[in-house]
Amino acid sequence: MKPGSDPAGLTPVLPFLQVPVPLLAVSGLTKTFNGFTAVSNVSFHVEEGEILGLIGPNGSGKSTTFNCIAGMFPPTAGSIRLGGEEIGGLAANKVCHRGIGRTYQIPRPFHNLTLIENVALSAWFGQQGKADRATCWRQAEDALALVGLPTGAAARTDGLGAAALKKLELARALATQPMLLLADESLNGLDHGEMEQAADMLQRIRREKGITIIWVEHIMGVLMRVVDRVVVLDHGEKIFDGAPRAAQSDKRVVEVYLGVDAGDAPDA
Numbered sequence: 470m471k472p473g474s475d476p477a478g479l480t481p482v483l484p485f486l487q488v489p490v491p492l493l494a495v496s497g498l499t500k501t502f503n504g505f506t507a508v509s510n511v512s513f514h515v516e517e518g519e520i521l522g523l524i525g526p527n528g529s530g531k532s533t534t535f536n537c538i539a540g541m542f543p544p545t546a547g548s549i550r551l552g553g554e555e556i557g558g559l560a561a562n563k564v565c566h567r568g569i570g571r572t573y574q575i576p577r578p579f580h581n582l583t584l585i586e587n588v589a590l591s592a593w594f595g596q597q598g599k600a601d602r603a604t605c606w607r608q609a610e611d612a613l614a615l616v617g618l619p620t621g622a623a624a625r626t627d628g629l630g631a632a633a634l635k636k637l638e639l640a641r642a643l644a645t646q647p648m649l650l651l652a653d654e655s656l657n658g659l660d661h662g663e664m665e666q667a668a669d670m671l672q673r674i675r676r677e678k679g680i681t682i683i684w685v686e687h688i689m690g691v692l693m694r695v696v697d698r699v700v701v702l703d704h705g706e707k708i709f710d711g712a713p714r715a716a717q718s719d720k721r722v723v724e725v726y727l728g729v730d731a732g733d734a735p736d737a
């Protein structure tokens with residue numbers, strides 16, 4: 470604004486009038502594969518410090534939504550804004566360097582590297598190769614300790630069970646020093662205690678690191694204890710966005726997600 474062009478004297482109050490920008494804002498996201506619509510016009514946002522649950526039945530478009538946000542493939546349509554800046558269509562490495570870390574539903578660590586080498590490599594990559602070896606090592610130890618895996622130089626990936634592989638996946642994502650973590654945490658293959666542990670771990674990550682989290686899952690019960698808000702997808706469309714408690718009694722969510730009439734719904 471030019472000097473003297475503010476006759477109403479609004480300049481000092483403008484910061485108070487500004488609407489805060491959400492950390493992540495997804496708007497009208499659509500992804501098609503050869504004419505098949507996997508994600509259809511989905512909009513949601515995540516506030517800084519939130520844990521958002523992104524849930525829905527198998528094939529409802531959760532991982533595809535993550536893949537679009539994380540730059541695995543470009544959206545067919547729609548916008549993805551991080552801190553107000555468009556990131557839709559950026560390559561995965563650029564999205565990572567903007568501060569989004571992600572885990573994969575199917576962990577694929579480098580089996581020829583030790584645990585700490587796997588995680589230190591992520592730290593190095595996340596900081597665009599600019600952090601020195603000692604820093605990457607320290608960050609890797611920190612991430613491994615946070616998820617409860619051994620930090621010793623001799624610990625290897627061979628023989629890790631499903632729960633430990635998911636922890637390693639989390640440690641690798643955390644080592645990239647993200648502000649937003651996309652956790653594609655299919656809890657399939659974990660027993661109840663391990664699922665509860667995974668939920669506690671995400672809470673600890675937010676508490677100790679201040680990282681905002683979107684947690685993708687199709688098992689509703691464990692997640693509901695931990696998330697602040699939940700977005701429900703079905704056949705690529707958003708069918709609910711609100712409080713976990715409200716989702717559990719929402720007729721459409723209960724019918725579509727649990728595949729039963731609302732009146733017969735079990736406790737999720």
Ligand SMILES: Nc1ncnc2c1ncn2[C@@H]1O[C@H](COP(=O)(O)OP(=O)(O)OP(=O)(O)O)[C@@H](O)[C@H]1O
Binds near residue numbers: 526527534
């Ligand atoms: N790369 C791809 N090419 C073609 N179709 C795909 C591709 N990725 C996903 N799909 C399809 O898009 C739909 C949504 O898949 P997506 O993996 O996003 O579901 P999901 O909600 O993560 O399911 P799950 O709970 O089983 O992990 C499915 O029908 C899937 O087959």
Ligand SMILES: [Mg+2]
Binds near residue numbers: 531532574
């Ligand atoms: Mg998936």
